[in-house]
Amino acid sequence: MGRDRRKLPIIENVEITNVAAEGKAIAKIDNKVIFVTQVVPGDIVDVQVIRKRKSFMEAVPILFKKYSEIREKPFCQHFEICGGCKWQNLPYTEQIKYKHQQVIDNLQRIAKVELPEIDYILPSEKTTFYRNKLEFTFSNSRWLTKEEIANEGKLERNSALGFHVPKYWDKIVQIDKCWLQPEPSNKIRNEVKKYADQNELSYFDLRKQEGFLRTLIIRTSSTGELIS
Amino acid sequence: MYIINSKSNDSITDQEVLLFSGKDHIFEQMEELKFKIGPKSFYQTNSDQAYNLYKITREFAGLTGNEIVYDLYTGTGTIANFVAKNAKKVVGIEYVPEAIEDAKVNSEINQISNTSFFAGDLKDVLNTSFINEHGKPDVIITDPPRAGMHADVVNSILQANPERIVYVSCNPATQSRDIQLLDKAYKVTKVQPVDMFPHTYHVENIVLLEKRK
Numbered sequence: 260m261g262r263d264r265r266k267l268p269i270i271e272n273v274e275i276t277n278v279a280a281e282g283k284a285i286a287k288i289d290n291k292v293i294f295v296t297q298v299v300p301g302d303i304v305d306v307q308v309i310r311k312r313k314s315f316m317e318a319v320p321i322l323f324k325k326y327s328e329i330r331e332k333p334f335c336q337h338f339e340i341c342g343g344c345k346w347q348n349l350p351y352t353e354q355i356k357y358k359h360q361q362v363i364d365n366l367q368r369i370a371k372v373e374l375p376e377i378d379y380i381l382p383s384e385k386t387t388f389y390r391n392k393l394e395f396t397f398s399n400s401r402w403l404t405k406e407e408i409a410n411e412g413k414l415e416r417n418s419a420l421g422f423h424v425p426k427y428w429d430k431i432v433q434i435d436k437c438w439l440q441p442e443p444s445n446k447i448r449n450e451v452k453k454y455a456d457q458n459e460l461s462y463f464d465l466r467k468q469e470g471f472l473r474t475l476i477i478r479t480s481s482t483g484e485l486i487s
Numbered sequence: 488m489y490i491i492n493s494k495s496n497d498s499i500t501d502q503e504v505l506l507f508s509g510k511d512h513i514f515e516q517m518e519e520l521k522f523k524i525g526p527k528s529f530y531q532t533n534s535d536q537a538y539n540l541y542k543i544t545r546e547f548a549g550l551t552g553n554e555i556v557y558d559l560y561t562g563t564g565t566i567a568n569f570v571a572k573n574a575k576k577v578v579g580i581e582y583v584p585e586a587i588e589d590a591k592v593n594s595e596i597n598q599i600s601n602t603s604f605f606a607g608d609l610k611d612v613l614n615t616s617f618i619n620e621h622g623k624p625d626v627i628i629t630d631p632p633r634a635g636m637h638a639d640v641v642n643s644i645l646q647a648n649p650e651r652i653v654y655v656s657c658n659p660a661t662q663s664r665d666i667q668l669l670d671k672a673y674k675v676t677k678v679q680p681v682d683m684f685p686h687t688y689h690v691e692n693i694v695l696l697e698k699r700k
Contacts, residue, residue: 278688280688282688343687344686344687345686345687345688346685346686346688351685354685354686355682357688358682358688358690359690361690362659362678362692365659365662366659366663366666366678369663369664369667370662370663370666370670371667372666372667372670372675373674373675374675375675375676375678377678377679377680378679378680379680380679380681380690381539381543381679381680381682382685383535383536383684383685385533385535386686387685389533389535389536389684389685390532391532391533391534392530392532473497474499476499478513478524478526480513480514480515480516481515481535482514482515482516484510484514485513486488486510486513486524486526487488
């Protein structure tokens with residue numbers, strides 16, 4: 260990939276105009292579509308093209324010239340490092356607007372059939388703590404944040420109980436609070452980690468394929484019952 | 488509960504679950520129905536919104552109590568059991584045998600007697616002899632995985648020739664592809680997107696297709 264990248268251009272002052280499938284956003288330049296990650300509509304960014312095809316390009320932002328006015332401050336401390344809840348930087352009302360539009364776009368472009376009037380998307384009443392099941396991974400290869408690396412010398416024990424870091428199959432981000440599952444999910448996970456650390460139980464090593472603790476699944480139900 | 492997994496991957500479907508203490512299952516409730524959930528059971532992860540999704544599905548199915556309903560990709564039979572009281576009978580089909588066992592248990596614990604469940608690959612199961620044996624469906628409800636339906640399954644649905652198809656999808660692209668294949672015989676009459684997963688880009692969509700006159 261690095262070899263090709265030298266030939267691929269940087270495009271300046273790209274205005275992001277819409278949301279595309281799979282969480283990417285799009286911009287249009289000279290009628291050519293660019294799919295960009297980590298941005299929201301309204302952002303103006305300089306992008307590095309990482310893939311070029313006849314009808315479209317893929318790019319990543321390298322410099323934000325202007326942040327979109329619709330951006331919202333993510334509520335989760337693990338946002339961006341963790342692979343989940345990637346749209347926290349968009350207000351919920353915008354999220355569902357784009358989801359609704361995505362359904363219509365697909366029906367018009369792929370199905371190409373006559374359509375009735377389409378009812379507006381039904382939002383989820385709960386936007387946090389709505390899941391009844393989560394699976395956490397134990398790993399002896401904890402993802403270190405930029406801040407931790409900057410404070411060299413203070414690095415703690417290299418183990419984590421949390422979620423996979425996107426694109427790094429063996430790296431796990433330590434989760435201290437997850438906003439997806441109602442309590443006592445966070446309490447259980449943090450207590451399990453404390454117990455494991457106190458008793459020096461080994462965390463799984465994905466590369467060597469060894470270790471005692473591997474995954475933790477917690478399931479809760481609206482009746483108040485839970486299993487793990 | 489715990490699993491001693493000595494494999495290189497961490498999927499638990501083929502692993503034995505051992506009970507350390509407490510119960511090995513919980514119940515989820517929807518209206519007067521209870522659904523039993525074990526460590527390996529499939530169940531929609533947003534329970535509140537799953538209830539809304541199934542209510543719309545049931546409404547789109549337009550059941551009066553006289554219909555034979557087929558529920559394709561039935562999973563643990565949640566939709567099948569949820570609509571059973573409004574139908575004459577419901578036939579659920581699903582690839583994963585363990586899920587079908589859960590579906591039967593869910594009928595049993597709710598004293599539902601007009602459902603039947605079959606495990607197998609839909610493109611092989613849903614043929615003329617199956618339909619002759621279990622009755623021609625008036626309504627087909629289908630809730631396939633992200634890849635959508637196999638083209639053979641779409642053809643089997645066309646063969647089965649129901650009055651209505653309720654298509655529940657977690658991937659509007661494959662759903663649209665399949666709707667295109669059904670278009671010659673079925674007209675889209677209702678569309679209702681539903682958000683099951685806030686802060687993600689995933690979207691669920693329910694479409695009602697009615698037979699062209």
